[in-house]
Amino acid sequence: MKVAVIRFPGSNCDQDCVLALRSFEGVEADFVWHKDTSLEGFDAVILPGGFSYGDYLRCGAIARFSPIMAAVKTFAAAGGPVIGICNGFQILCEAGLLPGALVRNKGLHFICEHVGVRMERHGTKFTSAGLTGGILRIPVAHGEGCYFADEDTLRQLRANDQILLRYCDEQGRTTAAANPNGSCDNIAGITNKARNVFGLMPHPERACGALLGSTDGRVIFESLIHGN
Amino acid sequence: MATDITPEVIEKHGITPEEYARIEGILGRAPNLTELGVFSVMWSEHCSYKNSKPELRKFPTEGDRVLVKAGEENAGVIDIGDGWAVAFKMESHNHPSAIEPFQGAATGVGGIIRDIFTMGARPVFSMNSLRFGDIRGEAGATNRRLFAGVVSGIAHYGNCIGIPTIGGEVYFDDSYAGNPLVNVFCLGILRHEEIARGAASGVGNPVFYVGAETGRDGLAGAAFASRDLTEESKEDRPAVQVGDPFREKLLLEACLELLASGCVAGIQDMGAAGLTCSTCETASRGGTGVEIDTELVPKRETGMTPYEILLSESQERMLVIVKKGQEATVREIFEKWDLPYAEVGEVKDDGFMRVKEGGRTVVEIPAKQLADDAPIYVRDAAPKPLPHPSDTATLLENIASPDKPALEAALISLLSHPSIASKRWVWRQYDHMVRLGAAVLPGSDAAVFYVREADKFLAATTDCNAIYCLQDPREGAKIAVAEAARNLACSGAVPIAVTDNLNFGNPHRPENFLQLRESVEGLAEACRRFETPVTGGNVSLYNQSPAGAIDPTPTVGMVGLIAKAAHITTQAFKDPGDVIFLLGGLGHEIGASHYLLAVHGQKKGAPPALDYDKEIALHDALRAVIRMGLIKSAHDCSEGGLAVALAECSISSDVVQGAKVRIPASSERTDVILFNESQSRALISVGAKNAAAVEALLSWRGIDVLRLGSVTKDPTLEIEVAGLTISWDAQDLKSSWGDTIGDLMAGFSGN
Amino acid sequence: MAKVVVTVIPKPSVLDPQGAATAEAMKHSGLTGVGRVRVGKSIEIEFDEAPDRAKLEEVARDLLSNPVIEDYRIEG
């Protein structure tokens, strides 16, 4: 499988994503510069974390106008799998590829730490390798990761099983205490209706090696690679 | 500007009549105002070290691993094997942070990062060493604001640019009220053959300016950093610069790409004194001259004079000397990264720093003299003060020997003292995991970072106990180095080199200068003993608030190598049943301790004495048992002594562990036994099956080994001492230690 | 030379922790009667010539603000 990792000016998890992806059998991962306009020959696209355009104005607000984003939209419209991690998630929301928005953490501080997230399988390209209700320990690192959407949107997200990850405690309970940033409904990751665009605040690429204290992130990439 | 050079103008530039005479001597004429400005920044303490150079020369700078020595370039470079090297350095941004904590700290981080990639190294991690006034109570409000602002400023810049901040230290003491210390450290990695030089070589080579447009930022900031902090400095408005980490990220990537392309003859960041410093330093290093035209410099504001352009401290700018004929490549790279740039001049052979405005020459100064002939002052040091008492009896004269409840309370007070309490509130705001290298997360003795490109494990720490330094600068400085080395040893690392940041008060005051000299000599001596050459650092003097000078704070940043992943060791207890040993004896020195400070509100007495042989033997022994895979945790005893160290071992990881220990009979008072800060001591935990072997091995190596007890399932810390059995609920300890700073800082977001 | 100010404010339904924190801080600094506080952006734009209004509206709606979480108003 050939995966494109988009490099926006200010991306800083791009290398980490490529590294993580290359640790999987038979995966090729390459950078695609934001000024490029084609995703020809790629099987999946990742928008990595970072501070695209310094996150000025709003996280992801300016990046969404990068030339490559037109190609990403076409790629997604054609059913190609797209994952936005952290800043990538913010960009996908700003670009309208995912519903809702990410606003400043409830506690106002940037937060970098491992959190628990509960996985809802819903047979998607991104969670198929995992177990419904499975608990992953994955780091978050963001100042604006509080997921917000209006009531209708939330209702739809639930109705269509678009919520794939929720912040939870060790027992898998999605409590307020386990919610690091005040996200509606403890939402940590969602897909679009078509289930081929996935945005999440936690960094699975930071949980792909024992050295870094967790390998729980691998299941997300495995799902992507081995499909469903 | 045809302002004529009156004595007032000269004085306003912080130039003494003697210095002015020297300037006229160098020029063979009177300087014009612009030239005077140029001299004033180049000859400020910050750039010329005129008050500290003779002291800095005392540092050991040689070593088998040293590839670039301190002072030669922006940062020293140290060999780490297999053709790989590290460049690292610490810099201060104390005064800017006092005026505008968020931006002051942020631009400090930006500056040190530029120092590192100017060397051709890719920055891989940062640390920071911070000091503030007491953040408790009503009176602490201002210090809380400064603390919150500084931390979020560091987070803002480091997180955005994507360089993990993996370690550091924070202390709180009222000597820093109104004059916080913000020392930032950055380390970068490079191949030996990739070392870049800040020299203007190759006569006729074009000189490029790249990065942010020049504005009227921080005019005379270097001069500003070299003056006392007074009420008026708050009026020193222009000194505040705003950082743009996004720009710097582009600049960083562009410069590394540029260096890799092989078209660079020399490169130099524009730090303090911006364009002035970089042109004259590159010319002086290259033994050449540099001529630039201010009209060609990209500007943010209109109507800027050459004076303003030369002295501006706008951030995120670099000066690049390009190999003639390769201009096209350079343009291509800068355009790819959307960076403003301009060809502003060329390298000459006449040894002058020459600045033109259009056709008109506005500055013409012999570069070498400007860079290197700043006057050197040897200030008078006060005669050595009388030694402080070190004997327990005198120190505890009016302090009753505490009973059991008092001892219980004492440990809580120590753990909840802001200087000892968990710094999670701080490092949680720093992205310490980006770049996938943080093998040991913040919160252990030293940070451990895996440098993937080089397949090496680096350990790093910053240390300085300023109370020790206040009471005895020489001993305090020695201990700062020893403690850094001890932290590395506990993590399984061998120290390779040191950077330091000398933070002191006004050097014109003999008592302050004595502190500076004593500290430097202490650092130098200790660095020789631990075989860690000093690769560079920074001097920050004039750290005075209206209340007086800060406690002397010679911060040490030390880097070490860990041979194998398997050797990485952390401080937290691991499994119930493991046996706990204290290495280095029970100790007895209570002077300058945090027990006296936190429990009895006294800063007094002599600091513990450092015994190099004992210290080094301990480090070697620790590494030996670690390499043999015999121990599960190691933690050194520092502030708060044995009791605090024990508590930290049981509460500093997610999983709280209990411990049951029995302290052998001793002639000392119980508070002295539990809280003394005698040096060269560490706590280790060992699987039961290896306990006997470790005990034998260590005693055979001449280490004083005490089997204290074991790690327990039941989360209680129980200490039996002198017939008393004192126990604490480990969860309670964890919250007194873990929540203090977060609770104090509730509601302070810093931006 | 025209000057336009676009003000972007979080929607009432969106939680605004910064506003809440600011309100708290204002109360502590002794200002009485403080009720709800919302913190938004003020974007001051200088134009060399009078801007195309329709285009400006569009930019304010699609770039300067995010309709999911923010309202905007244009002055001048």
Place this chain on the structure above:
Amino acid sequence: MAKVVVTVIPKPSVLDPQGAATAEAMKHSGLTGVGRVRVGKSIEIEFDEAPDRAKLEEVARDLLSNPVIEDYRIEG
């Protein structure tokens, strides 16, 4: 119930990277004639009763803005 808006804007002489980035983005989205852009805060405060003006002034200066890098104005 009174409503006051405090606008905090970076001083003209101070670098405003956010403003610069925003200006760039506006140009790219096809708005012509865009000159200098500065991005600041708009703080909307509801008061139960008319606020003490002197106090409000003080709070705007010392708490809501940082006089070292920002200017402020009070409306309403």
